[in-house]
Each structure stands twice: as structure tokens, then as C-alpha cells.
Amino acid sequence: MGREIERKFRVAGDGWRQGEGVLFRQGYLCTDQDRTVRVRLEGERGVITIKGRTEGLSRAEFEYEVPASEAEEMLEKLCLHPLIEKRRRRIDHAGRIWEVDEFSGENEGLVVAEVELDEEDEAIDLPPWVGEEVSDDPRYYNANLVKHPYGTWGLG
């Protein structure tokens, strides 16, 4: 298992729009506050991820690779719908990898940048295309974007 510690930001401008990225399709078998179970296709790779409750910036995380065809079948037949679709770009900035997710489908218009940390209070150098921090806002949890997609937020 790991413990995932991450900070999350909206983006500002287009500086993050570099390269093609990889198409992600993901869905949830469970979106409880205390535990989520996610099925994801990362390009051709299938993954199941189980996470615990978020405490501060961190949460327990268990991840297992599964055959892509089985991930596909679980997404179509077992996961809660709508599925989440996004294009993920990995961008190196000041020695850290930022993951920028450009959502499509029901969450079209939303772009979120995440960076993983080793410690909650670690200093980070923010890329110039990073905007408002949303680490503490549960609306941005992908599990919540299933139930309340960005298109329904009424924020423009």
C-alpha cells in the first residue's frame, strides 16, 4: 500500500497544454467518504485503486493492475455512470512531475493540476500556469464529479 499525499490546483492560462497526454476513462464501484474503489483505463493499461478517507492532504491507497479487457467490462457493466473521461499530461516543473487532467464529457471545461508530495508540509515551486488551490474542496474529488459533474456547477 501507499499513502497518497497530494495538492490540487485549478489552472490559469494555456501553459500546461504541452504534448498529447494519455486518455483516461474511469468509473467507481464505490464512492463512500470512507472508501472509494476506482476502475481505470490509462490508455491500454487497466488499474483498480482502493482509497481510504482523506485526512488532511493524505489518504491510504492500494493499487492493482488488471487486464485492460476486464477493466473495460467493469467500466461498462458494473461502475456507476456517468464515467469520467480526461486527458492526462505529465509535466516536469522544477524537478517535480505535475499531472494535469483535462476533463471531457460531463466535466468538459474543467482542468486540474495535481502534484504528489512525500510530506504534507513540503515546499513546492508552483508552475506559472497554476491557479487557485482546491486541495480542500471535495467538489473536485473525482468520485464526486460522478455525482455532481462540473457541467452542473453553474460556474460558467
Next chain:
Amino acid sequence: MGREIERKFRVAGDGWRQGEGVLFRQGYLCTDQDRTVRVRLEGERGVITIKGRTEGLSRAEFEYEVPASEAEEMLEKLCLHPLIEKRRRRIDHAGRIWEVDEFSGENEGLVVAEVELDEEDEAIDLPPWVGEEVSDDPRYYNANLVKHPYGTWGLG
């Protein structure tokens, strides 16, 4: 993936009490009617199993082996409690393997025998220690035994 087809029975008498069996500890990350996610320790083996809705005697099933230490951690920290504990014996009868689960903990007193089939209408030869069939009774689903353990049924 597989499709699981099984029939389930109570037992009658003690003829099933053969050998030591293996201790199972299992818990659920999700007990929806449409999808269950189960974490199990089968002796020293960790397994995650995802099942779809039961339709007749069958349901979709995906199973993945995981490290036992991670299964243990998910059981303690993430799964719904109480956990389910049972001793499983595998008994050969007339060319078929019967799995007999003797529950302990909150489900003490319950013993259930299951047999897997290739087809729903397959003929089977019942062992003499098999009692009433309960395939259609949702109370016997292990996911339901978490919420309504046998000890609370009031059946003696």
C-alpha cells in the same frame, strides 16, 4: 472475468465435518445490490473479488490476488465491520467439489454448502448431509451477513 453460477444449501447433520479446512476472513468495501467488492484472506492468500448483480443463479465475477499484508490492512482499516469469519472445507462428492462454510464470530451457528455449476439447469447429486436449498434467499449472501449477521435472525 468469469460468470459465477452456484447453488447454496443449509447442511443437515455432521457428515460435512471432514478435515481441518482453511480459515477465511473477509470484508466488504461495497455491498450494493448491483456490485459488491470483497477483500478476503484465504489462509495466507489475499484476494479481491468484484461481483455484479445476481441474475437467477449467476453473476459476473472478477477476482484478483493481492499481497496478504495489504488484504489484512484493508480488512482492518477500510472494510465495513463486522468482518466475516468462517472455516471453509472443500469436499468431493460424486465428482463435484462442495464448499462448506462454517461461520464464526457474529455468524456463529451458520453452516452453508455451495456448489458451482457450468450451467444453471445442470443436474447435481446432493450429498446426504445437504439440507434445505437457500440459493434464492438474499439473507445468505455474505454481503448481507455483514449488515444482518445470523446471530440477529432469531431462528435459533
